[in-house]
Amino acid sequence: MVQGLAMRERDTRDRLPRGIRFHDGERVFEMNERKTTSLALGPDQQFLSDLWDEHVRDEFVTRDTAATLDTMVPNAYVNHVPVMTGGVGHDQLREFYSRHFIPRMPPDTSITPVSRTIGTDRLVDEMVFHFTHTTEMDWMLPGIPPTGKRVQVPLVVVVHFHGGKLAHEHIYWDQASVLVQLGLLDPRALPVAGAESAAKVLDPKLPSNALLNRVNRTD
Secondary structure, eight states: OOTTOEEEETTOGGGOOOOEEEETTEEEEOOOSSOOOOTTOOHHHHHHHHHHHHHHHHHHTSOOHHHHHHTEEEEEEEEETTTTEEEEHHHHHHHIIIIIIGGGSOTTOEEEEEEEEEOSSEEEEEEEEEEEOOSOOTTTSTTOOOOOOEEEEEEEEEEEEETTEEEEEEEEEOHHHHHHHTTSSOGGGSSOOOTHHHHHHHOTTSOOOGGGGGOOOOO
């Protein structure tokens, strides 16, 4: 177990006030007035949490590439694991953020926080990412024209910090679930799920094992 590890669960929305919503084409960062704090966090962990919140704010709210890069070390890298988009170092990341990420976010994008885990130099953020596919999303769906379909998908970000700044981000999501919801992958003969996978993350009491109904064997 990592020394100093702390975890904040989705018990109340107050603990994770990082929802990002968009209204009438204007990006509005919905955030509680009080600072995101937890009695379980030490000052170093609180610093990492606040720095990550600032990074997300720069990406989604102020949409400021320079400010985003200012939260990162010069040789930082970002890897969206399912499609390997991102970049290494400020030059590549400046190109990526300014051309393929920030301007390629659907206007109704929102995030539902699920949990945040913070160690001595790493942070893991679990969330559900919601959007309507009304624009070509280079960073997530490169080369796929807008389908107009609504998507919700669980997404996990693993952030490593060094010297008081972000050193790297590994971003994971279920690309098969996204493709099912866009109508680009037929789930009927494959062990994949659509929006229901995100729904179960938000409500663990929803039924499990629906895909096991396909199993046809005798043990």
